[in-house]
Amino acid sequence: MQLYQSQHLKVYNSLTGKKEIFKPLNEGHIGMYVCGPTVYSNVHLGNCRTFMSFDMIFRYFKHLGYKVRYVRNITDAGHLVDDAEDGEDKIAKKARLEQLEPMEVVQRYTVDFHNILQKFNFLPPSIEPTATGHIIEQIEIIKDILKKGYAYEANGSVYFDVAKFNETNEYGKLSGRKLEDMIANTRELTAQNEKKNPQDFALWKKAEPQHIMRWPSPWGDGFPGWHLECTAMSTKYLGETFDIHGGGMDLKFPHHECEIAQAEASNGHSPVNYWLHANMLTMNGKKMAKSTGNNILPGEIFTGDNEILSKAFSPSAVRFFMMQAHYTSILDLSNDALLASEKGYHRLIEALGTLKNLETGNSSDFDITNWKQQCYDAMNDDFNTPILIAKMFDAVKHINLIKESQETITKADKETLAATLNGFIFDVLGLEENTDDVGDSDKLSGVVELLIQLRKDARDNKDFATSDKIRDQLAAMGIQLKDGKEGTTFSVS
Ligand code: AMP
Ligand code: ZN
Numbered sequence: 001m002q003l004y005q006s007q008h009l010k011v012y013n014s015l016t017g018k019k020e021i022f023k024p025l026n027e028g029h030i031g032m033y034v035c036g037p038t039v040y041s042n043v044h045l046g047n048c049r050t051f052m053s054f055d056m057i058f059r060y061f062k063h064l065g066y067k068v069r070y071v072r073n074i075t076d077a078g079h080l081v082d083d084a085e086d087g088e089d090k091i092a093k094k095a096r097l098e099q100l101e102p103m104e105v106v107q108r109y110t111v112d113f114h115n116i117l118q119k120f121n122f123l124p125p126s127i128e129p130t131a132t133g134h135i136i137e138q139i140e141i142i143k144d145i146l147k148k149g150y151a152y153e154a155n156g157s158v159y160f161d162v163a164k165f166n167e168t169n170e171y172g173k174l175s176g177r178k179l180e181d182m183i184a185n186t187r188e189l190t191a192q193n194e195k196k197n198p199q200d201f202a203l204w205k206k207a208e209p210q211h212i213m214r215w216p217s218p219w220g221d222g223f224p225g226w227h228l229e230c231t232a233m234s235t236k237y238l239g240e241t242f243d244i245h246g247g248g249m250d251l252k253f254p255h256h257e258c259e260i261a262q263a264e265a266s267n268g269h270s271p272v273n274y275w276l277h278a279n280m281l282t283m284n285g286k287k288m289a290k291s292t293g294n295n296i297l298p299g300e301i302f303t304g305d306n307e308i309l310s311k312a313f314s315p316s317a318v319r320f321f322m323m324q325a326h327y328t329s330i331l332d333l334s335n336d337a338l339l340a341s342e343k344g345y346h347r348l349i350e351a352l353g354t355l356k357n358l359e360t361g362n363s364s365d366f367d368i369t370n371w372k373q374q375c376y377d378a379m380n381d382d383f384n385t386p387i388l389i390a391k392m393f394d395a396v397k398h399i400n401l402i403k404e405s406q407e408t409i410t411k412a413d414k415e416t417l418a419a420t421l422n423g424f425i426f427d428v429l430g431l432e433e434n435t436d437d438v439g440d441s442d443k444l445s446g447v448v449e450l451l452i453q454l455r456k457d458a459r460d461n462k463d464f465a466t467s468d469k470i471r472d473q474l475a476a477m478g479i480q481l482k483d484g485k486e487g488t489t490f491s492v493s
Contacts, residue, residue: 002028002065009064009380011244012328014252014275015174019382022274024243030061030068031242033234033272035251036128038075039109040090043116044295045318045333046281046288050248052319052430053278053327055122057246059428060379062123071237072125074113076106077132077213078226089223092213102213106132116298119315121430127237131229135215138224138232141266142203142217150265154194156206156220160261162199169264171199174275175253201258203228227258234271235263245272249279250287281322282332283308296333304491305480309335311445312492313342316431320345323385323429344393348425349433351396354403355418361408366398368413372420379428388424395421444492448479452488455481 009022024030034054037043051072061068079090088096095102131138142158145151150165151158162171166179179199186198202225207214214221234242240263247256256275263271281288288295296308304312321341325331371391378387395417401407409417425431451470458466471481480491 004028004064004066007064007376007380010382011274011276012382013273014277015272017176020274024066025241025273028065028067030066030244031238032058032061032068032070032244032246033230033238033242034070034072034125034245035230035247035255036073036075037109037113038079038090039106039113040079040094041109041290042112042297042299043109044288044290045298045301046295048116048120048298049281049322049331050278051117051122052120052322054246054276055120055430056323056327056385056428057244057276057383058123058125059430060383063423063428068126069238070125071127071129071234073230073233074106074110074128074130075226075229076110076130077102078224078229080226089211089213092211095212106130119298119302120319121315121432123430129233129237131224131233132213134229134232134236135224137236138228139204139217141228141232141235141262142224144266145203145262148265150261151203152196153219156222157194157202158204158219159195159200160203160258160265161196162201162261163197165261165265169261171261172253172257174257174260177253177257201225201227201254203262227255228262230255231259231262231266231271234259235267240267241269241271241273243272244274244276246276246278249277252277278327279330282330283334285332288333304489306491307482309338310489313338314434316434317342317345319429319431320348323431324389326382326384326386328382344389345431347396348389348392351399352418352421352425352433355399355414355421358399358402358409358414360411360414362410364409364413365401365407366395366409366413368409368416368420371395372416375420375424379424385429388429392421392424448474448490452481452490456488 010019011022012018013020032054034051037047054072058068058070076091077089080088091102091105094100094105098105142151145160146153146158151160162179165171171179172182182199183197204217204219204222204224206220206222211223213223215223234245245256245259260271283294283296286292286294296306298315298318300306301309301313301318302315317338318341321338322331324341324344371394375388375391378384378391381387398407398409402409426433451474455467455470458464458470474481474490478492482489482491
């Protein structure tokens with residue numbers, strides 16, 4: 001018997017706005033599609049949060065015994081700069097600015113994406129298809145939508161006819177928008193615009209002569225619209241209807257709304273049973289984003305080489321910080337929050353070590369069976385990792401009481417407790433027991449803080465020879481000191 005048969009999972013479905021009992025189309029199997037990155041720059045920590053939420057969800061499904069086909073694509077064409085229909089392709093723009101082949105841009109940032117995800121201990125998806133690898137499939141879907149009357153050709157481009165679609169279907173049902181309101185809130189089309197209505201979106205765009213990313217099609221040389229790739233790749237690998245589609249909240253509209261419209265127009269039925277949306281990571285209360293510069297790169301956090309945090313943090317400490325928030329809640333990154341998470345993570349890992357060496361007795365003061373089910377109940381309630389972590393800290397309290405001989409535990413309960421904690425910490429939350437690294441980085445921080453203090457004392461005594469020596473010798477070892485308003489911080493390169 002698999003665990004999923006005894007655990008009753010509920011997920012929050014963005015399409016219905018309700019928590020629903022999760023029932024896959026085929027018992028024991030799950031098809032899950034998550035929109036991947038647009039590989040035109042380094043992934044920032046905000047991007048990582050969304051992918052980490054789905055990594056945790058993928059891990060929990062596997063933990064429950066499901067066989068999961070997890071498809072996460074790479075967007076290497078079609079995503080335009082302003083998400084509207086007239087901007088430049090993000091990858092083509094970067095290639096033009098850096099005088100690179102578009103595929104050099106794609107390769108560079110795909111490699112960066114994989115490196116970062118590996119550092120964070122992500123499980124690889126089952127399939128990682130690219131938009132450029134599925135141009136033929138995209139053209140076939142456009143032909144089908146044209147044949148069914150939900151699209152029109154204009155000057156070498158093909159647009160989806162939203163008004164026509166809305167006569168028989170409900171455009172806006174995922175994002176809770178009404179087409180009439182959208183129409184009321186948009187300006188008139190300019191004369192040269194080839195769309196019938198501003199709400200229409202591109203399935204295929206004609207490539208102007210200077211456009212470097214182009215493919216032949218029945219409508220001339222061009223490139224696919226951004227929304228189409230996900231319809232093509234999800235249908236190809238998961239079928240016309242599949243269990244879960246995920247992505248960041250900011251993709252609900254227009255991206256996911258358009259995916260639904262394309263699939264319904266082409267196949268005549270809804271593509272996805274459960275839509276899951278992960279919430280945003282913010283910094284200083286504002287969404288972390290590439291375009292505004294309000295972001296931090298994971299690499300800058302791991303080395304401490306940044307202007308925002310007081311020290312370096314390990315991938316597991318950052319991962320633990322992310323897991324302490326529910327995936328549908330906004331999470332704000334700050335130095336204090338990371339410091340607190342790092343401390344909590346150390347406490348949890350330390351407790352695992354303590355547990356290993358605990359003496360056992362004839363009875364348990366702690367109801368392990370009930371506690372274990374509470375851990376599952378938390379995860380079964382739409383993957384509530386903060387509650388799960390709170391439950392694990394309840395166990396830490398008992399572990400410490402047992403160590404101090406104030407409580408006892410039987411051998412069997414100790415084994416169950418260890419197996420449950422290990423399962424949730426490593427398999428489900430994806431943390432790593434790099435306590436040596438953690439311990440070393442703590443020791444390094446302690447030593448550098450001491451040297452910073454000695455340097456300050458030397459400067460206060462006007463002994464600049466000593467203070468400079470400390471700074472220079474640390475720099476020679478790759479440890480940079482930064483003097484700021486709040487005192488001196490350091491980074492390791
Ligand atoms: P992009 O590379 O821009 O296509 O984005 C890749 C993924 O990162 C999408 O699922 C976005 O929703 C997600 N994303 C972008 N910014 C943030 C953020 N600040 N917090 C969480 N997820 C984000
Ligand atoms: Zn997508």
